[in-house]
Every structure is written in structure tokens, then in C-alpha cells.
Amino acid sequence: MTRRLRPVELDFVEAADVRLVFAREISAPPERVFRALAEDVPGWTEWFSAVTYARPTREGAGREIRLRGGMRFAETILAAREPEVYAYRVDVTNAPGVHAMAEAWRLTPTGTGTRVQWTVAADGTAPFRSVLGRAGPGLARAFRGAVTALDRRLAAG
Template identity: 75%
Template structure:
């Protein structure tokens, strides 16, 4: 059953009890990377293997996302500033333990390519926080694989 999460704003990315930050440089320039993140929401299933469904909601102000294993999210877009930042807050989820969650993608020119930085900012009870910290390597691998697949997709 979906639960409502605490509504937080984009500043939560800097103040969250758990902040997992991952970065990687890719060959694609910032503009197409931003387009893939913020404008081609349905395309996430093509490059982020954990995502089985992604679709815009509320005329593009939100997203519905489903992951392998059955986790579901209803999200609100907090920032869509082309080509440098995209952030969203999870409003509802069936994931246990989480009380607040914001994800932020920052894009910075890096030579002819882009430095992609993903911040996963969350709050929950102490056990949730500990489990999330233990999940850091897996989330990092998922980020690395997704951004690498996105770069390959954009090169085509």
C-alpha cells in the first residue's frame, strides 16, 4: 500500500540525514543529457535498468515511476533548469521505512562531455538510515551502469 511521505523542498538535498552522492563523466554534452532526464521521462526504461515504467503526470509537473521488484513512486518535479539541474521529490511510495526522499541530478560541462552528479537524499527511522548507507555500493553501481547506458544511447 502506498504511503504519503513528508513534503520537503529541494534544499533537503543538502540537509537530509542520509545523502548519497555519486558522480561520473560521460561523453554526451549537457543538453541531450538533460533532455533524457527531464523531458524524455518514458525513455528512462531504455537506460536505467531498474526502471520498468516512467511516465509524466500532472501535465509534466510530476512522474510515476516503477522499479523492478515492485517499488512504486509518485513524484513532484522540484527543479527542471535546463541544462544543469533536475530534481524531484517522492510524495508517495510503497517502499518501507522512508519518510522523505529527494533525488537531484546536476549536470556540469566537462570538456566536450558532462559531469553527471546524482544526489539521493532521504530520511527515515534509524534502521532505514543504516540500511540505506549499507546499500550505497549497490546504488552507486546502479548509477554508474545507468549513466554509462545513457551515454551509449545518446551516442547513437
């Protein structure tokens, strides 16, 4: 079953009931990381192992994402400010219990590299909030693996 979520804006990323924040420094410069996030949406399947399908929609204003395990998301891009932030909200999903969800990738220069910060923000039923909160360590591992793979991919050209 798919469900339409409450539309939220970028400020939701800082104000949501549940916020999971992960950060890591990589060697690639912010501009290259931004392009991989925002302009090469299909490429997400090459470096984020949980993503099995990714494509831009609505002439780049949205995305369609599928994850291992069968979760699906139709998203709207909230911000694409190179090289600082790439953010999107989930409009439609088959995930149970979620009422609103958004994610933001913030990129900060660090010498010749980038500090990549990923924030997952959500609101939903009490069971959903509990499950998402307990998923933090698994999401942290997925994030570390993803940005490490992205850094390798960008270094390889």
C-alpha cells in the same frame, strides 16, 4: 501499502539525514543529458535498468516510477533548469520506513562532455536509514551502469 511522505523542497537534497552522492563523466553534452532526464521520462526504462516503468504526470509537473522489485513512487518535480539540474521529491511510495525523499541530477560541462552527479537524499526510521546507507555500493553500480547506458544511447542518436 502506500504511504504519503513529508513534502520537502530542493534544499533537502543538501540537508537530509542520509545523502548518497554519485558522479561520473560522460561524453554527451549537458543539454542532451538534461533532455533525456527531464523531457524523455519514458525513456528512463531504456537506460536505467532498475526502472521498469516511467511516465510524466500532472502535465509534466510529476512522474510515476516503478522499479524492479516492486517499489513505486509518485513524484513532484522540484527543479528542471536546463542544462544544470533536474530534481524531484517522492510524495507517495510503498517503500517501508521512509519519511521524506528527494533526488537531484546535477550536470556540469566538462570539455565536450558532462559530469553527471546524482544525489539521493532521504530521512526515515533508523532501520531505513541503515539499509539505505548500506545500499550505497549497489546504488553506485546502478548509477555507473545507467549513465554509461545513457551515454551510449545519446551517442547512437
